[in-house]
Amino acid sequence: MSTPAFSCPFCRTRLKPGSDIVAVGKYRGQCPHCSNSVSFRAKSTSNGVQPLTSVTFRVNDTSYTVENASPSLTLNDWLKSQPSLKGTKHMCQEGGCGACVVALTRNDPITKKETTIAVNSCLFPILSANSCSFQTTEGIGNSSAGFHPIQARLAQHNGSQCGFCSPGMVMSMYSLLKNNSKPTKQEIEDQFDGNICRCTGYRGILDAMATFAADEHPIDVEDISACSENCNGCNQKCARNSLTTVKQILTPDGSTWFAPANVDDALSLLQTYRSSGIALVAGDTGKGVFKFEPSPPVRVSLMNIEALQTVSVGENSTGKYLTVGAAVTLSNLIDVLMENSQSGGKFDALAQHLLKIANFPVRNVGTWAGNIMLSHIHDDFPSDVLTIMQAAGASLNIVEGAEAKEYDIAEFLVTDMTSKMIVSLMIPAEDTDEKFAAYKIMPRYQNAHAYVNAGFSMKVTESGSKLSPSGMCFVYGGIAARTYRATSTEKYLIGKDLKQLDTLKGALTCLSFEIKPRSPPASSSADYRKSLAMSLFYKFYLSVVPGVSARLASASGSIDRPLSSGIETYSSDSSKYPLTQPMPKITATLQASGEAQYLNDIPSYPNEVHGAFILSTQANSTLVFLDTSAATAMPGVLRVVLPSDIPAENNWRPKDVVVSQYAEPLFVPVGSTVEFSGQALGMVVADTQAHANAAALAVKGTYKSLGPLVLTIKEAIQAGTLLNTSTPVISGDGDPMDALKSSKHQISGEIFCGPQYHFYMETQRALVVPVEDGYDVVSSTQYVDHCQRAIAQVLGITESSVNVSVKRIGGGYGGKINNAQQISCGAALAASVVKRPVRVLMDIDSNMRMLGCRPSYLSEYQIGFDDDGKLNAVIVSVSADCGFTANGDILFLYDVFFDNAYYCPHWKVISKAYKTHTPSNTACRSPGSVPSIFAMESIMEHVAKTLGKTPEEVRVINLYQKGQITPYGQQLPYCSISSLWTQLITSSDFQTRSAAIQTFNKENRWKKKGLSVVPLKFGVILSGAPFTCVISAYAGDGSVAISTGGIEMGQGLNTKIVQVAASTLGVDDISLIKIKPSYSLIGANNSTTGGSVGSELNCAAILSACQVLNDRMKAARAKLPATATWPQVVEQSYKMGINLTAEGWVDVTSRQPFSYCTYGVTCTEVELDVLTGEHELIRTDMLYDCGESMNPEIDVGQAQGAFAMGIGYWLTEHFVRDPTTGTLLTSNTWEYKPPSSKDIPADFRIAFLKDAPNPLGILRSKAVGEPPMCMSCSCLLALKHAIENARSEIQRDEHFSLNGPATVDVVQENCLVDPNQFSLYGSAPFARKTETTHLLPG
């Protein structure tokens, strides 16, 4: 055996142990150079390290041993395969949504104390689970053992709507409380950076969790750790006592996982398997970012190597430094930095920056070394660790074989890392002279990668009046491959006086020369990133130089977000309870405990297989050939289902229905046209979903281009791909164009808003089981009837052979009205081919690429008005991107919402649907209305700017008055918008806050505030096809079962149905009433649940069924005393032979075109960082007319959720397509950013209009699921006002269109930031070119 040298981990001196020591396998002693105690294990052969195939871990009260587990099997895959552990959900499988969060308890490698952390089970390799102990939501509380306080409070505070995010929310909170029983509100709010909720708007969730704050209601940690509030104080000992053991043997898949206990073994494995493909693995979270990367056959986990999990402080000739082992997680690194930081120093800045990486669950297992290696492998990965550690002067200790070497980060980036391992990071200690700052500008407040990140380090010495810099290191990420160090600027500054304006200007000139951003396809523009680079430098510079004027100092800090808060104001009528009673959703606790069943929680059928769609990769082409050979050879693959397998029609759109006029192929056949990238070509059927997904990616199509791609609405207009034109909405006497011409003022312009993905947390899913009478289908559809029709049409069977049922869906927002049918048809076809149950679980990438979303719209307008801003003529031409077909009826809805809350005597609105090479677009929450109302509000802004008035002045004089007639000829008999406007202006303290904002804007050059008030009139259509329901009362105990045609998707439909049934029938105890799934038998021919009216219409149906029962029971009631209970009435009815099952039916006919209107007003205030485009929603006040709400608690949640979805639409969610293939590049949580819990208004106040029963609505209520979303443009418009204030600093406060989404880059670009505006003292010579010429150094 050789006696290799090794490096002292502290001072890196080369040491060579004597052969005698090596012979016994271990070297321990003092380093002769630095005197630190070192240990060295003698090289053991890699042959001595056995692959890990069997793991034993605990979940809740059970110990599991899993044998032959594959390295690619995640904890989540495994949990979902266990019938008793279905509570944990999954959506993105990228660490980006939090649906899969579970709690992991283990000994912290640094503190050695037992610690509980939140982890994403979707990323956690099962082979890393050895000796781990996990808790899942059903394990901490459930309906039989009693709910955990977190589950109960989440439900009580209305924090669970569709419920799909709830188990993850519960477990994030549980992990926090297990470690810290008395968290502050801030710690609680910070904990949810990795949990996305698309339904609630987060207020209910944050309120529920805030009740655990020490400063709120201090509680005893023992209460929290009890598994149940009703558990008689068993305090989880019951679980421990009843530990059972389960052994599971899986089929080996040929790949190998090693978990060596020391570095040498890992290194020798690297050598041994070098040629056959090997990779190190730490937290394995990298696959959340690069999920399509194939895994090598051999993987070596570093997480058992204690030596890599150490932290120490050392000293060498260059000074003190912190040494951090390579397997130290980002969370541990943050703690270590904070512990070693002197307040406000470099370590603190590093820690604060690291807190902006990913989210808690990712940081809890992801390591810093894994992070920088991702950057080494992928040069466009904007690693935050790399940027800030390079700026901090850190170096790396890297070993290969027996050789160890220290690398600075620049060297590391150009080093071939094959067979090498990073062992530790050395961060120079803080220095009092050192000024250090780190910045990260990202598309969302949290859990987002950087557009640009930067770390600046500089030493400053003051001598006399001169402030001199030295030891500079300015590093950027997101500019060049990996990082860019601005060395020219650093050199330029040497010897200069930082206090001189010329020094700043010269440095900026240098920086401008050297910063040349690359343009990764899905990132923000190169211009923006360059501007950011300059702005961040300016921020740093101002933070270093003393005496900067207060007005300019607003440049340096970022916007601090206070704790979120909310006020909900509503009234209810207790005499009508349970109707109008504010109560949580009836299944909310079951949702929180994971017991509520969604499609994928249905246990596997024997013989069940999985399907995955094969997607095209080239738009506008002919499919010449489809090569399935590689896929069919892959593990687990049974069959590739192709168009030739379709027995009847290759069209998944049910024929002859309004929203599906045009056929869409289930699979495109070879020889036919592929319209868009992502179009389905077939389906792979395999034993597991992972195998099916992998094989679907291995199918390769050959395409022949059919010409240039048309991917945007502008390109479509240019290419003339018009498909459809609406019947224009025209009103007023004579031609609106004449009215326009005769108006005192005329303006014209255009406004655009982009597409929006629904982002339901439960992706589209279907389960189809062949049965004797046809097929049993469970689908995540909002439209049972169309699902049934579509399957019958594709398979050529009768509709009565297709039995569809839906229990609940994890969010829909319109995206599962039509699109769900394609998934069900694919699964049904596959089931008919392989004659086995087939389950299809769409992954987020396929879901986003294959299916349409909210269309984008471009509105071109001409407006006539008088001196006051009173409208005289509105002429609008709207172009909508309908995707490759004009299915979906997207035009009508746009036209009839355009007037919003404003009267104008002359209107003309016409819409045109254009074809693009993208999926057929479809309804998305408030289809048509959200974009058209935004366009009208943007017009009001334009009118105001033209007249030099405030937008509020113009809005208020144009508001509809009672009795006026809309452009589509409908009179408004109950219009209350003016009254709402006045109320909100007062309740939001608009005037005072407006004045305060003006002062703030005067005092701050680089931070600006804006305030915007937006009114709403929203027409509600209670029409369309019918809804049916069946209600049965059971004679034995008086309990009641109901099935309706409505789909519960979070909106609280089933709860309202229970309330209506209980109050109509006189059932005192609502727990007697249970809601069953929707079935195609009971809800035959029913309409879709959508358009905000699903709850109202299904309540109307159940009302009619209850009235039938009441009529029948009259005779029974007459025989009983008036005090008889409901069960007694039922029993008596049964004895009298009364039919206790009744059918309900509702079929409302349309009224010209709206059944009634609802109204609202919203005021939003924002603060903007002009230099970066980052912004914060400071406060929103919403006043909404909800009629007499059937359940104000649920309706408030709907309003909050709708508004939050609008925030995403206007501020963070955007689409990018590859211009050459048409492939969607933003089809994952890494690039697509719905709002997170800190993107909502920090102060969010909602009030429902008092005493406002709706004479035209069902049970006096009004719809709420969609309308509040239409007022969310107040956020974008408030931001626009802040931008206008920034532009007024450079005398550019003229009209401009702020399109949606106004993402940070768009916002900053609209601020017209130019480094020439950067100054040091006083109020700056803005917009003036610098007169000094600066030469580049050298």
Ligand SMILES: Cc1cc2nc3c(=O)[nH]c(=O)nc-3n(C[C@H](O)[C@H](O)[C@H](O)COP(=O)(O)OP(=O)(O)OC[C@H]3O[C@@H](n4cnc5c(N)ncnc54)[C@H](O)[C@@H]3O)c2cc1C
């Ligand atoms: C949802 C999400 C959001 C994220 N957001 C951000 C963000 O905002 N900013 C940011 O910078 N990053 C972000 N990341 C990346 C995240 O920081 C990394 O995934 C994580 O740090 C990687 O650590 P790991 O231990 O899981 O590495 P692994 O995934 O285990 O490994 C990653 C790579 O590093 C190699 N490797 C690991 N350890 C060593 C070693 N000691 N020596 C040599 N090679 C090694 C592996 O072979 C592999 O190639 C995000 C990730 C996710 C999933």
Ligand code: FES
């Ligand atoms: S499924 Fe795990 S984070 Fe989304």
Ligand code: FES
């Ligand atoms: S309740 Fe959170 S995603 Fe539906």
